[in-house]
Amino acid sequence: MVVKKKKTLTRLAQGRPPLATPSRSMTRKASRTLINKHHQLEKTRIRAIRIGDKETEAKITAELESLGGLDHYQKASLQGQSIDRGGDTSKVLMEWLPLDELKKQTQPLQMLEVGALSTRNACSTSKIFNVEHIDLNSQEPGIQQQDFMERPLPENGKGPFDIISLSLVLNFVPDALGRGAMLLRTLSFLRADTDTTITTEPLFPCLFVVLPRSCVDNSRYFTDDKFDELMAALCYTRVRSKKTQKLAYSLWRRVAGVVKEGLTFPKQEVNPGKTRNNFVMTLKGPKT
Numbered sequence: 001m002v003v004k005k006k007k008t009l010t011r012l013a014q015g016r017p018p019l020a021t022p023s024r025s026m027t028r029k030a031s032r033t034l035i036n037k038h039h040q041l042e043k044t045r046i047r048a049i050r051i052g053d054k055e056t057e058a059k060i061t062a063e064l065e066s067l068g069g070l071d072h073y074q075k076a077s078l079q080g081q082s083i084d085r086g087g088d089t090s091k092v093l094m095e096w097l098p099l100d101e102l103k104k105q106t107q108p109l110q111m112l113e114v115g116a117l118s119t120r121n122a123c124s125t126s127k128i129f130n131v132e133h134i135d136l137n138s139q140e141p142g143i144q145q146q147d148f149m150e151r152p153l154p155e156n157g158k159g160p161f162d163i164i165s166l167s168l169v170l171n172f173v174p175d176a177l178g179r180g181a182m183l184l185r186t187l188s189f190l191r192a193d194t195d196t197t198i199t200t201e202p203l204f205p206c207l208f209v210v211l212p213r214s215c216v217d218n219s220r221y222f223t224d225d226k227f228d229e230l231m232a233a234l235c236y237t238r239v240r241s242k243k244t245q246k247l248a249y250s251l252w253r254r255v256a257g258v259v260k261e262g263l264t265f266p267k268q269e270v271n272p273g274k275t276r277n278n279f280v281m282t283l284k285g286p287k288t
């Protein structure tokens with residue numbers, strides 16, 4: 001028997017979702033090139049904004065537009081989601097949940113899917129969830145065009161959702177502080193009552209996160225331990241975890257506790273190495 005040697009992922013781009021087989025609209029290579037280029041340009045644009053380099057910012061924005069902007073990027077990502085390539089990440093979440101118990105609920109659970117490309121993924125069609133889909137750029141009438149970071153906070157301070165999905169969204173956010181801020185913000189929309197007994201094993205309220213595997217396995221600044229540490233500071237505990245060759249899936253239950261005012265989580269090198277990437281999520285002060 002020939003044993004296939006597992007490839008070690010060295011670049012963040014290698015961890016992105018499986019891409020399409022050649023199609024009339026976009027070949028596998030073309031969609032991969034587009035996704036990588038988009039991520040690269042976004043990073044450069046954010047750097048330019050940070051240092052006030054208006055000229056570079058305008059140049060990169062124009063370049064992003066010439067590539068077809070977010071819309072084209074999403075179409076490339078959608079190819080990675082298509083069912084025949086097993087790309088729907090929400091299938092893993094469905095495998096993790098006690099579906100029989102959840103089907104007995106009189107009301108469907110409330111789910112917020114941030115960064116939704118389709119309304120037909122496994123969670124959305126399961127009937128277990130009432131899913132609200134949002135994205136920066138809506139690809140379907142059932143997806144509300146909304147920036148999660150600008151979404152109005154619940155009026156009574158009580159989050160309505162049992163579960164939030166951030167599948168391949170945090171790595172889309174171009175800067176470390178923005179990613180941390182997004183994680184922190186999930187708390188405002190999740191139910192705060194952590195002792196609800198929806199399932200025999202306490203799983204809700206929770207956050208489903210999918211990242212390219214190289215974000216936790218090959219970063220100079222971020223590892224699974226760091227992720228646990230950051231999430232613990234945000235009152236989340238890991239209840240499920242799975243890795244495929246390219247992706248790292250995790251489910252985090254919100255636990256009782258108060259997130260410290262002005263909590264910081266700095267960038268620290270934990271895995272030096274020339275071939276590693278710079279992915280990290282950080283928190284800085286009260287405004288993050």
Ligand SMILES: C[S@@+](CC[C@H](N)C(=O)[O-])C[C@H]1O[C@@H](n2cnc3c(N)ncnc32)[C@H](O)[C@@H]1O
Binds near residue numbers: 115116135166168
């Ligand atoms: C790589 S796609 C992932 C899509 C899908 N969730 C998946 O797992 O394949 C990332 C998506 O996140 C969306 N996104 C990023 N930041 C967002 C934000 N702040 N609010 C809403 N959507 C966001 C982008 O517009 C993009 O469509």
